[in-house]
Amino acid sequence: MLKLIWLIPLxxxxxxxxxxxxxxxxxxxxxxxxACLSVLIxxxxxxxxxxxxxxxxxxxxxxEIDIATWLPLxxxxxxxxxxxxxxxxxxxxxxxxxxxxxxxxLIHVYSVGYxxxxxxxxxxxxxxxxxxxxxxxxxxxxxxxxxxxxWEGVGLCxxxxxxxxxxxxxxxxxxxxxxxxxxxAFIVNRIGDFAFLIGMLYLVVEFGTLKFSELNTxxxxxxxxxxxxxxxxxxxxxxxxxxxxxxxxxxxxxxDAMAGPTPVSALIHAATxxxxxxxxxxxxxALYSATPEAMAIVATVGAATALFAAxxxxxxxxxxxxxxxxxxxxxxxxxxxxxxxxxxxxxxxxMTHAFFKALxxxxxxxxxxxxxxxxxxxxxxxxxxxxxxxxxxxxxxMLAITGIPGFAGxxxxxxxxxxxxxxxxxxxxxxxxxxxxxxxxxxxxxxxLVFFGRYRGDDASWSKAHESPxxxxxxxMVLGVLSLxxxxxxxxxxxxxxxxxxxxxxxxxxxxxAITAPGxxxxxxxHGGASVHEAxxxxxxxxxxxxxxxxxxxxxxxxxxxxxxxxxxxxxxxPLHNLLRNLYWVDEFYELVILRPFYALSRFFAAFDRRVxxxxxxxxxxxxxxxxxxxxLFQTGLVRNYALMFLFGVFVxxxxxxxxx
Amino acid sequence: MxxxxxxxxxxxLFTLGAFGVLxxxxxxxxxxxxxxxxxxxxxxxxxxxxxxDSAEGQIYAFFIMTLAAAEAAVGLAIVxxxxxxxxxxxxxxxxxxxx
Numbered sequence: 228m229l230k231l232i233w234l235i236p237l238x239x240x241x242x243x244x245x246x247x248x249x250x251x252x253x254x255x256x257x258x259x260x261x262a263c264l265s266v267l268i269x270x271x272x273x274x275x276x277x278x279x280x281x282x283x284x285x286x287x288x289x290x291e292i293d294i295a296t297w298l299p300l301x302x303x304x305x306x307x308x309x310x311x312x313x314x315x316x317x318x319x320x321x322x323x324x325x326x327x328x329x330x331x332x333l334i335h336v337y338s339v340g341y342x343x344x345x346x347x348x349x350x351x352x353x354x355x356x357x358x359x360x361x362x363x364x365x366x367x368x369x370x371x372x373x374x375x376x377x378w379e380g381v382g383l384c385x386x387x388x389x390x391x392x393x394x395x396x397x398x399x400x401x402x403x404x405x406x407x408x409x410x411x412a413f414i415v416n417r418i419g420d421f422a423f424l425i426g427m428l429y430l431v432v433e434f435g436t437l438k439f440s441e442l443n444t445x446x447x448x449x450x451x452x453x454x455x456x457x458x459x460x461x462x463x464x465x466x467x468x469x470x471x472x473x474x475x476x477x478x479x480x481x482x483d484a485m486a487g488p489t490p491v492s493a494l495i496h497a498a499t500x501x502x503x504x505x506x507x508x509x510x511x512x513a514l515y516s517a518t519p520e521a522m523a524i525v526a527t528v529g530a531a532t533a534l535f536a537a538x539x540x541x542x543x544x545x546x547x548x549x550x551x552x553x554x555x556x557x558x559x560x561x562x563x564x565x566x567x568x569x570x571x572x573x574x575x576x577x578m579t580h581a582f583f584k585a586l587x588x589x590x591x592x593x594x595x596x597x598x599x600x601x602x603x604x605x606x607x608x609x610x611x612x613x614x615x616x617x618x619x620x621x622x623x624x625m626l627a628i629t630g631i632p633g634f635a636g637x638x639x640x641x642x643x644x645x646x647x648x649x650x651x652x653x654x655x656x657x658x659x660x661x662x663x664x665x666x667x668x669x670x671x672x673x674x675x676l677v678f679f680g681r682y683r684g685d686d687a688s689w690s691k692a693h694e695s696p697x698x699x700x701x702x703x704m705v706l707g708v709l710s711l712x713x714x715x716x717x718x719x720x721x722x723x724x725x726x727x728x729x730x731x732x733x734x735x736x737x738x739x740x741a742i743t744a745p746g747x748x749x750x751x752x753x754h755g756g757a758s759v760h761e762a763x764x765x766x767x768x769x770x771x772x773x774x775x776x777x778x779x780x781x782x783x784x785x786x787x788x789x790x791x792x793x794x795x796x797x798x799x800x801x802p803l804h805n806l807l808r809n810l811y812w813v814d815e816f817y818e819l820v821i822l823r824p825f826y827a828l829s830r831f832f833a834a835f836d837r838r839v840x841x842x843x844x845x846x847x848x849x850x851x852x853x854x855x856x857x858x859x860l861f862q863t864g865l866v867r868n869y870a871l872m873f874l875f876g877v878f879v880x881x882x883x884x885x886x887x888x
Numbered sequence: 889m890x891x892x893x894x895x896x897x898x899x900x901l902f903t904l905g906a907f908g909v910l911x912x913x914x915x916x917x918x919x920x921x922x923x924x925x926x927x928x929x930x931x932x933x934x935x936x937x938x939x940x941d942s943a944e945g946q947i948y949a950f951f952i953m954t955l956a957a958a959e960a961a962v963g964l965a966i967v968x969x970x971x972x973x974x975x976x977x978x979x980x981x982x983x984x985x986x987x
Contacts, residue, residue: 864982874910
């Protein structure tokens with residue numbers, strides 16, 4: 228089935244076409260079934276393709292197929308450049324492929340249940356399927372330009388889906404409507420994409436190709452390319468990734484992206500699209516490994532974002548916004564991992580994060596659904612008795628994200644921390660550690676405020692609070708199992724050693740050949756150098772990570788256990804609390820530093836256009852009119868006047884004729 | 889008698905006609921002055937035809953005569969129509985054809 232990978236993105240696209248034509252006349256169940264089916268078949272094909280890929284011998288697990296020529300560009304930079312509609316599958320894209328189609332399918336199923344009150348379900352599923360098609364194009368493209376098509380396509384779908392409730396207000400603090408939120412996401416992404424595009428053009432100029440395989444070969448022997456050029460390209464591409472994956476300074480769109488329906492938040496703004504930046508950086512690992520400067524910046528930005536976003540998660544009161552900041556923070560973890568050279572850890576965390584964050588979002592959606600649209604966690608509480616299935620799965624996801632040993636997030640987060648430590652970036656390691664502590668804190672706070680304690684809404688809503696239908700809870704359970712067991716594919720060697728199982732880190736062996744780690748095309752370095760350092764240190768790191776997670780949970784439990792205690796703590800840290808409540812005033816800062824000057828400049832240009840450009844055009848018209856006003860005085864209507872002028876003209880002509888003779 | 893006297897006569901007649909057109913206000917008088925101008929031209933044509941022993945000048949003279957007849961017919965018809973409408977043939981009163 229490896230030869231059919233180009234078909235995988237086309238299946239959801241077929242769903243788009245079908246639902247686009249007939250969707251409005253079909254009931255929700257039919258539209259949903261078609262949408263789910265198209266993704267399910269794509270998932271089946273993906274599994275088949277990946278299984279076939281696994282049959283190939285280790286080290287040459289790579290498959291490429293060009294189905295058509297796209298851009299025959301001719302001679303560029305000394306080489307004949309032709310960009311095909313090329314698809315490829317290797318261990319790296321296989322992970323993404325399975326996550327996107329698998330989690331995507333679960334979220335599609337969930338959406339059928341979630342959207343049952345919605346009138347515009349056809350539009351929703353069309354967008355969702357279009358997103359799947361574009362995301363799969365992004366994952367399967369074997370060159371950067373095809374990836375970029377998918378990259379822009381998912382951005383478009385993100386915009387469409389954030390603005391799905393385009394006529395609804397969204398954020399009271401900033402006065403944003405849902406349509407505004409969509410626009411914000413699109414424009415912020417465009418800033419990053421611009422840098423991405425420039426980076427891509429430099430790659431073409433420098434290497435004469437955009438194919439990943441050829442780029443890797445070219446980069447392996449990067450003789451003629453100066454280091455600053457590689458760094459520049461790396462940073463430009465990373466800036467694009469910052470936009471897509473919501474990193475500082477372009478993270479501002481993701482919290483507002485929560486304006487979209489919750490399954491969208493789960494699929495696009497947690498599990499798949501926002502991880503595209505991480506995927507791209509890992510995809511270009513050969514480039515980044517050749518430029519330590521760019522890697523240092525990636526690691527710094529990632530770690531800073533991880534900490535920064537986590538702190539904002541502490542005070543958010545919207546259930547989805549807590550998760551949104553958490554997503555930004557976790558993406559920071561992934562970039563930090565990529566930045567310290569632990570690409571495998573980054574992809575591992577990408578995968579487990581897709582499981583538990585999708586589960587958290589879907590669980591949040593289930594809560595919102597059960598409370599008839601209530602999203603404010605201050606008005607929730609004690610819901611564990613009303614929504615037992617949602618609660619248990621949500622709790623599993625929380626344990627996974629906080630990094631309790633055995634759960635998926637533990638293994639990936641541990642690998643990232645180990646990678647940071649082993650690469651010598653102790654500052655990054657420490658920052659990530661603090662971020663992990665805060666993560667455990669705000670996740671416990673969220674779970675406590677939603678599911679424990681006393682219900683803080685009104686009685687009417689309590690009596691109506693209900694568990695969601697099976698269509699929604701079954702995907703939750705599947706994701707719950709994945710959040711528990713999904714990390715077992717990457718158990719670090721030192722841990723499996725405790726049980727005498729030897730090295731069973733399957734994921735690592737699977738991914739390592741597709742990654743170029745700094746200092747050579749090697750497995751050990753990509754792993755985070757676990758086998759280089761002694762096992763004692765590794766065990767120590769695992770212990771520290773676990774203690775940090777438990778500490779965060781304990782701290783939050785202590786504060787939020789009793790009503791009112793949290794308010795007292797907030798008062799004690801008044802200015803800090805205020806700072807966090809207002810999200811560091813970053814939106815206001817951007818408004819002041821970027822938007823206001825930009826608007827002022829726009830107004831200046833508008834005035835210039837009105838006064839100067841329009842003025843010139845109007846002056847031309849005015850000249851014609853005024854001269855007409857003057858010349859019309861000669862048209863008296865009197866025949867004898869004309870005759871006189873005629874005669875005068877004759878005399879003038881005669882004069883010249885005679886003079887010429 | 890050389891052609892020069894004929895040409896001088898033609899020029900004098902033409903000038904008289906032209907000034908008549910400019911000077912007079914009555915439509916009929918203007919038409920008459922136009923006839924004088926046309927005939928002055930005829931005279932010049934004939935004089936040159938005689939001088940160069942060529943028939944072309946004479947042919948032109950015939951054409952101009954025909955044209956003059958047609959012009960007079962049309963012109964007089966317009967003047968009559970005008971008089972019926974305005975009870976006057978003073979061209980200075982006819983200044984509607986302007987902006």
